[in-house]
Amino acid sequence: MTLSRTDRLMAAVSVVLIAAACGSESSDSAAPAETQVDTASAPADLEWRTVGGVSVPSSPTAGPSTGTGVTRHGYDKSPQGAVLAAINGQTALAVADDRTWPEVVNTVTAPGPGRDAFAVARAAVTVAGTVPKESAPRFVGFDVTAYEPDAATAAVSVAQTVGEDSQLYSYPVALQWVGGDWRIVLPTSEENIDAAELDDLAGYTELKAAS
Numbered sequence: 001m002t003l004s005r006t007d008r009l010m011a012a013v014s015v016v017l018i019a020a021a022c023g024s025e026s027s028d029s030a031a032p033a034e035t036q037v038d039t040a041s042a043p044a045d046l047e048w049r050t051v052g053g054v055s056v057p058s059s060p061t062a063g064p065s066t067g068t069g070v071t072r073h074g075y076d077k078s079p080q081g082a083v084l085a086a087i088n089g090q091t092a093l094a095v096a097d098d099r100t101w102p103e104v105v106n107t108v109t110a111p112g113p114g115r116d117a118f119a120v121a122r123a124a125v126t127v128a129g130t131v132p133k134e135s136a137p138r139f140v141g142f143d144v145t146a147y148e149p150d151a152a153t154a155a156v157s158v159a160q161t162v163g164e165d166s167q168l169y170s171y172p173v174a175l176q177w178v179g180g181d182w183r184i185v186l187p188t189s190e191e192n193i194d195a196a197e198l199d200d201l202a203g204y205t206e207l208k209a210a211s
Helices: 003-015 081-094 101-108 111-124
Strands: 047-051 054-060 138-145 155-164 168-178 180-186 196-198
Touching: 047 081, 054 081, 054 138, 081 101, 081 138, 081 168, 081 180, 101 111, 138 168, 138 180
Parallel strands: none
Antiparallel strands: 047 054, 138 155, 155 168, 168 180, 168 196
16 A cells, blocks of 8 residues: 555654643642743744655754654753654654654654554555655644653644645644653554644744745
């Protein structure tokens, strides 16, 4: 079975989506100033690179800092690092070819039943080539929905458009700090995770467009 470039990108990206877990502390009592972190700012040194035809953000300070191409990893343990790990990880899973996908899965995802299910599904299809510009996603914003400085988990919602369509979509992504790096927590095959349409970027931090 061979997927079209557009179909295999959207199918792979939809698989990696997982709803953010509820478990944050009550907002009634403010955290001490020294424990507060900035979850609303994009990295000041944001850069853009192209992976498999998709433009993705990166940062010399927040990551990725290690590897090449679809296997790049190494993110700062910060909200900004989690955001970049979510976007870059989604893209790597979607565009990795038949030779590189096993390494990509082991690098950008956390161990668990969701990863196992994804590997079984991915082994049954063939992916090759790059995503054409007219159907490539464009990442335009983010919202860090869960983050605690001392926790090993985070959750972000990534806003994007697809190709030349101006409709905004949001994708929730859960992450786990594993082995000194942020990794995507893949859902199990029984979970039904969908993208949500957005009217605008209210509540999201905008990612500046690649020049």
